[in-house]
Amino acid sequence: MLKRFGFFEESSPREALRDLRELQMMGPLDEEDLVLQYLSQGTMLFEANSDAYDRLMDDSVMIGPPDVFSDGEWCWSADVLYYIRNYHIAVESQFFDWMQKNHWKCPRIVSAEALVQSNWQT
Template sequence: MLKRFGFFEESSPRVALQDLRELQMMGPLDEEDQVLQYLSEGTMLFEAGGSAYDRFTDGSLPIGPPDVYSDGEWCWSGDVIYYIRNYHIAVESQFFDWMMKHNWKCPRIVSAEALVQSNWQT
């Protein structure tokens, strides 16, 4: 099963904001640029049909689609990049350690369809 990070759109606005504020208190990371690069290199698993909204504002500012990306071990929502870049949130320590272990180079997924079928419950 893929480990998940940053699916703030799945939570209620209040819970998502609380989670984001906790991550913001842990950041900014010295390695923020490396984290952003890693996340940007992920393989898209799902393309979202709608848009995510900034949870730090009143929820009316669209920030782009919450597409789902992966490195084969972790998956994350595309809006995570926005929150790191604009609010300097940290990532979970296990995910951070995983990225560092891979020298900040996101592994390429050969078959996103196979990964989805074996790991994602719909």
């Protein structure tokens, strides 16, 4: 099963705000640019047909679609990049360690469809 990070749109506004504030207090990371580079290189698993809104504002700032990306071990929502760039949130320590172990190069997924089928209940 894929480990998940940053699915703030799935949480209630109160939970998302709490989680984001916690991650914000842990950041910024010295390796923030490397984290952003890694996350930007992920393979898209799902294209969202809705938009995410800034949970740290009053939900009036549209971020864009919360598409889902993966490296084969972890998956994350596209809005994570927005929160890192704008609010300097940290990522979970296990995810950070995984990125570091991969020398900040996001592994390419050969078959996103197969990964989705094996990891997602539809």
